[in-house]
Amino acid sequence: MSKERSNPQILSSVSNALRILKSFSTFEPTQKVSDLSESLGLAKSTVSRLLTTLAHEGFVVKEKSTGKYKLGLSVLTLGGIVTNHLEIHKEAAPLLHKLVNDTGETAHLSILDGTDTIYIHKEECSHPVRILTHLGRKNPAYCTSSGKVLLAFNENNLVEKVIEQGLHAYTSKSITDPDELRKEMQIIRERGYAISTEELTEGTRSVSAPIRDYTGKVISAINVVGPLQRMPDYKVPDIAKKVLNASNEASERLGYDKRFLEVR
Template sequence: MAKKKSEPQILSSVTNALRILKSFSTFEPTKKVGELAESLGLAKSTVSRLLSTLASEGFVIKDPETQAYRLGISVLTLAGIVTNDLDIHKEAAPVLHKLVNDTGETTHLAVMDGLDTIYIHKEECYHPVRILTHLGRRNPSYCTSSGKVLLAYSDDHIVEDIINKGLVSYTKNSITDPDLLRSELEMVREKKYAVSTEELTEGTKSVAAPIRDYTGKVVSAITVVGPIQRMKEYKIRDIAKKVSEAGKEASERLGYDERFFSR
C-alpha cells in the first residue's frame, strides 16, 4: 500500500504571531494586549507571550508609558528586502519618477494581494498640498483606479468573490452595484486605463494603467493621484495618455513586446 502523503504541519504559535503583525495598520499603528486578544480571539496570556517574543527579535516595540505595541524596525528591514528584490519595483521606479515630472502629481505602483490592492512604491509630487497615501496600505480594489485596472484583467472569479464579499460604500461615489462594477471593468479593458473620482476618499482623483510582464500578463498598475482641484476633468485625457505611456514603458522594461500579442 502506498504511503499517504503527509500534510504540511502548521504551527499555531507562528500563525498567531503573524496574525498579530498583520493586525497593525495605518489607522491602528499601536495596539495593546487586551485589544489584540479580543480582536484575534486569543487569551491575553498567549498574546502577551507572543508579543514578548516578537519584541525580542525587533518585530514590535513596546511603549513603556502607554503599554501599547507598534511595529519594529525588523519589519521595515524585511519589507525593504522584498521590494528591492521585485523586478517590477526595480524596473518601474524610474518610470514613476518621470511620470511625477510629467504630470506634477504623486505616482504609485500597485499590486493585487488577495482581493485588495496594495501600494508597493510611491514617488511624491512637489506640490505643498499632497494626497496622504501609505505604502503597504490595503485598499478595496473596486474603489481605486489601480484596483479597477487589476480587476479588469483578473480572473472572473476574483471579481465575483469581491462582489459576494459585499461592495461597501466609502463615499457617495463608491460603486456598490455589481452590474455597474462589471460594466466599469469592461470599460477599463476598452480604454486600457481607469479613473476613480472620490470613490474611496473624498477630494481625490486618480488615473491608472496596466503594467504587463513578458508573458503579457497584467502584474501591476501604475497610478497618478491628486486632489480634484488639480485633477480637473479637462486634464484627465492628457493624464491618462501619460499614465498609459508610462505603463507601456514599464511593461517593456519587464520584457513585454506588444508586437507578439497584437497579431
C-alpha cells in the same frame, strides 16, 4: 535548546517542512526519504508525512520510477512572484519619477493582495498640499483606479468574488451596484486605463494603467493621484496618456511585446 522550544511561536512541523524544502539544491535536485531523515535528524515517518503534505500542495513531486522527491511548480510560482516584484521595482521606479515630473502629482506602483490593492512603491509630488497615501496599506480594489485596473484584467474573474463579498460605500461616489461595477470593468478593458473620482476618499481623483510581464499577464499597475481641483475633467485625457506611456514602457522593460503575443 532548539529554536522551536525556545520560541513558542514557531511551529515545529512548519519549520521541518521548510527545512525539507531548503534541502533541495542545484547539486541535489532530488531527495529520498531516508536521506532527508538522516541529514535533518528527523524520523522517517515524520519526513514521509511532511513530504506527502508538501506534495498535496504542489511544493514537491514524487518520481514514480525512483521514489525520490523533487521540487514542484508551487515553488516556481512563488519564486516568479518574488522575481517579478523585484524586477517591477527596478524597472518602474525611474518611470514613476518621470511621471511625477510630467503630471505634478504623486505616483504609485500597486499590486493585488486578495481582493485589495496595495501600494508597494511611491514617488511623492512637490506640492505642499498632497493626498495622504501609505505604502503597504490595503485598500478595497473596486474603489481605487489601480485596483479597478487589476480587477478588470484579472484572469480569474476576481471581480465576481469582490461582488460576492459586498460593495461597501466609502463615499457617495463609491460603486455599490454589481452591474455598474461589471460595466466599469468592461469600459476599463476597452479603454486601457481606469479612473477613480472620489470613490474611496472625497476630493481626490486617480488614474491608473496596467503593467504586463513578458507573457502579457497584468501583474501590477501604475497610477497618479491628486486633489480633484488639480485633476479636473479636462486634464484627465492628458494625464491618462502619460500614465499609459509609463505603464507601457514598464511592460516593455519586463519583456512584454504586444506584436509577438498577437502573432502567437
